[in-house]
Amino acid sequence: MNGPVLNLGYVPLVDAAPLVIAHELGFAAEEGIGLNLLRQPSWSAVRDLLAMGQLDAAHMLSPLPIAMSLGLGSITAQVDAMMTLSANGNVIGVARGVADCMRSHGWQGRFDTPIETGQALIASVAAPRIGVPFPHSMHVELLQYWLDALGLANATMVTVPPPQMADAVAAGDLDAFCVGEPWGSVAVESGVGELVLPGSAIWAFAPEKVLGARRDWIESNPVAVQALVRAIWRAGEWLGQAGNRSLASEVLARSEFLDLPEQVLDRALLGELPTRQRALATRVPHFLRFHDNGATFPWRSQAAWIGARMAARNGLDVQQTIQIARAAFRTDLYRDSLTDLVRDLPADSDKIEGAMAHEAPAPSLRGQMILGPDAFFDGQVFDMGQV
Amino acid sequence: MPAELKICVVEPDPDRARLIIDGLRDAGWADVTVIAEIGALARRLTDLDPDLVLIDLANPSRDMLENLSAASGAASRPVAMFVDHTNPELTRAAMRAGLSAYVVDGLSQDRIHPVLQTAIARFQVVSQIRAELDAAKQALAERKTIDRAKGVLMQAKGIGEDEAYALMRRTAMDQGRKVIDIAKALVTASELLQ
Numbered sequence: 001m002n003g004p005v006l007n008l009g010y011v012p013l014v015d016a017a018p019l020v021i022a023h024e025l026g027f028a029a030e031e032g033i034g035l036n037l038l039r040q041p042s043w044s045a046v047r048d049l050l051a052m053g054q055l056d057a058a059h060m061l062s063p064l065p066i067a068m069s070l071g072l073g074s075i076t077a078q079v080d081a082m083m084t085l086s087a088n089g090n091v092i093g094v095a096r097g098v099a100d101c102m103r104s105h106g107w108q109g110r111f112d113t114p115i116e117t118g119q120a121l122i123a124s125v126a127a128p129r130i131g132v133p134f135p136h137s138m139h140v141e142l143l144q145y146w147l148d149a150l151g152l153a154n155a156t157m158v159t160v161p162p163p164q165m166a167d168a169v170a171a172g173d174l175d176a177f178c179v180g181e182p183w184g185s186v187a188v189e190s191g192v193g194e195l196v197l198p199g200s201a202i203w204a205f206a207p208e209k210v211l212g213a214r215r216d217w218i219e220s221n222p223v224a225v226q227a228l229v230r231a232i233w234r235a236g237e238w239l240g241q242a243g244n245r246s247l248a249s250e251v252l253a254r255s256e257f258l259d260l261p262e263q264v265l266d267r268a269l270l271g272e273l274p275t276r277q278r279a280l281a282t283r284v285p286h287f288l289r290f291h292d293n294g295a296t297f298p299w300r301s302q303a304a305w306i307g308a309r310m311a312a313r314n315g316l317d318v319q320q321t322i323q324i325a326r327a328a329f330r331t332d333l334y335r336d337s338l339t340d341l342v343r344d345l346p347a348d349s350d351k352i353e354g355a356m357a358h359e360a361p362a363p364s365l366r367g368q369m370i371l372g373p374d375a376f377f378d379g380q381v382f383d384m385g386q387v
Numbered sequence: 388m389p390a391e392l393k394i395c396v397v398e399p400d401p402d403r404a405r406l407i408i409d410g411l412r413d414a415g416w417a418d419v420t421v422i423a424e425i426g427a428l429a430r431r432l433t434d435l436d437p438d439l440v441l442i443d444l445a446n447p448s449r450d451m452l453e454n455l456s457a458a459s460g461a462a463s464r465p466v467a468m469f470v471d472h473t474n475p476e477l478t479r480a481a482m483r484a485g486l487s488a489y490v491v492d493g494l495s496q497d498r499i500h501p502v503l504q505t506a507i508a509r510f511q512v513v514s515q516i517r518a519e520l521d522a523a524k525q526a527l528a529e530r531k532t533i534d535r536a537k538g539v540l541m542q543a544k545g546i547g548e549d550e551a552y553a554l555m556r557r558t559a560m561d562q563g564r565k566v567i568d569i570a571k572a573l574v575t576a577s578e579l580l581q
Contacts, residue, residue, distance in 0.1 A: 041445050044452070048444070074467045158429075161448055164447070255571070
C-alpha cells in the first residue's frame with residue numbers, strides 16, 4: 001500500500017459492512033489505498049463533515065446525496081453516489097400494545113403480508129407516530145409509499161436516532177418505527193416492540209445505502225475513486241457469499257466498529273429474524289443484499305424514483321428534480337472502475353423499477369446478468385419512459 | 388444590538404451548558420435558553436422559536452433537528468445549518484471545535500459571526516474537557532472488563548494474573564484484535580457457561 005489514505009465516514013449499522021470488510025480483509029490495501037474509518041454519531045454529522053471536506057467519502061442513506069444536491073435539508077452540496085453499498089435491510093416494527101391491537105383486528109402476525117399488516121395497523125392507530133432515522137432516507141420513502149397506497153394520509157414521521165428507537169417506543173412517543181438493523185432487533189430483545197415487516201416486503205430491491213462523495217472531490221481524485229469503488233465492490237462480493245456472513249458479524253461486533261453482540265448482528269446478516277421476544281426466527285430471503293443481482297449498481301432509475309417521490313412531497317418541479325437525481329447516481333464511474341473486475345454489467349443504466357416479481361435474466365454486456373426480484377408490494381411499476 | 392438575538396443551546400450536561408451560556412452572556416447576549424431534555428427537543432424548539440441553535444456536532448440527537456429544516460408548516464421559519472461560503476475558515480473552525488449552528492433564514496452574517504466566535508471558543512474548552520472525561524471513563528470500564536476476564540482465566544486454567552494477561556494479549560495479537568475485545572468475549576462466554 002503506497003497510495004493515499006481516505007477518510008471514510010460511517011454510521012454504526014450492519015450495512016456499513018462493505019466499508020469495514022474492505023478495510024479489515026485487506027481489499028483496500030490490495031487496491032493501493034488506505035482507509036481511515038471514522039464512526040459518526042449521526043447522519044447530520046456524516047453530511048456536514050462530507051460537505052466541508054473532513055470526510056472524503058461516506059456510507060450514506062441512498063436519498064441523502066440527492067437531497068443534498070437538491071438543497072433540501074440544512075446544507076447544500078453537490079454529492080454523488082459512486083455505487084450502491086446495499087439493498088434492503090430495514091425493518092418496520094410497532095409498539096407491543098399496537099401489535100396486540102393489530103391481532104384483535106385479525107392480523108395473523110405474518111412477516112410477508114404488507115397489505116394485511118398495513119390494514120391492521122391503520123385499523124389500530126388512526127394517526128400513527130412513526131419513528132425514522134432521518135428525513136431523507138429510504139425508510140421514509142418505503143413508509144410513505146406503503147401507507148399512501150393503503151390510503152393512510154395522516155401518519156407523522158418523527159426523526160429518532162436508531163440507538164434511541166427502542167427507548168422512544170418504550171416511552172410511548174412512537175406507535176411504530178422503521179429502522180436499519182440491528183436496531184429493530186434491539187427493540188425486539190428489550191421487549192418493547194415487535195417487527196411486522198421487512199423493508200423488502202414493500203419494495204423487493206430498494207437501494208438502501210450508497211457510497212457518497214462530493215463531486216469536486218471525485219473529479220480531482222480519479223485514481224483514488226477507482227481504487228475505492230473496486231475495494232468496496234470486492235468487499236460486497238465477499239459479503240455476498242453466505243458462508244462469510246458469520247465472520248462478517250464477528251468483525252462488525254468489535255468495539256472499534258459497532259460494539260454490539262454478534263448474536264444480534266447475525267440476524268440481519270443471515271436473514272433470520274425473531275419478530276418478537278423469545279420467538280423463533282423468521283427466515284427472510286434477500287433481507288440484506290451486498291452483491292448479487294446487480295445490488296451495487298447505482299441504477300439511475302432508482303435515483304429517478306427517489307427524485308420523483310421527493311419532488312411530489314416538497315412541491316418541486318418533477319422533471320428537473322429527476323434530472324438532478326439521476327445525475328447524482330454515477331453509473332459512469334461504476335462502469336469505468338469495475339469493467340475488468342465484474343463478470344458482467346447491465347446494458348442500460350435505467351430499468352423499469354418494480355417489473356420483476358421473480359429474478360430474471362436482463363440485457364447486459366456479456367449476457368450473464370440476472371436481476372430482481374424488484375417488485376413493489378402493490379404491483380405498480382415506475383418506468384422512466386412514462387414519467 | 389446583539390442582545391436581540393434569541394439563542395438556544397442544546398446540551399444535556401449542566402456543567403457544559405453553564406460554560407457556554409456564561410460565555411455568551413459575558414459577551415452581551417442575554418436571551419440564551421438551554422434545552423437539556425433531548426426527548427422534548429422538537430417541541431421545545433417550536434415553542435422557543437430561536438434565531439440560532441447551537442449544538443455539539445457529536446450530539447447523537449442532532450438528526451432530530453433536521454425536522455426543523457424539513458418542516459414546511461406555515462408557522463415554521465426555514466432553518467439552515469450555518470455555512471459561510473465567504474469565510475470557510477470560520478465554518479471549519481466551528482467544526483473543529485465540535486460546534487454546529489442552525490440559523491434562521493435571513494439572519495445577516497454580521498450578526499451571526501460574533502456569536503459564533505464566542506461559541507467556538509467555549510465549545511473548544513468544553514470539547515477538551517469532555518474528551519478527557521470520556522477517555523478516563525472508557526479506560527475505567529475497560530480495566531474492569533479486563534480484570535474480570537483475567538479472573539475467569541486464572542480460575543479456569545489455574546494460572547497467575549500476569550500469565551492470564553499475557554495469554555489474552557497474545558491471543559489479541561494473533562487475531563489482530565484488541566485485548567478488550569478478547570476480554571469481552573471471555574466474560575460473555577463465562578456468563579453463558581455458568
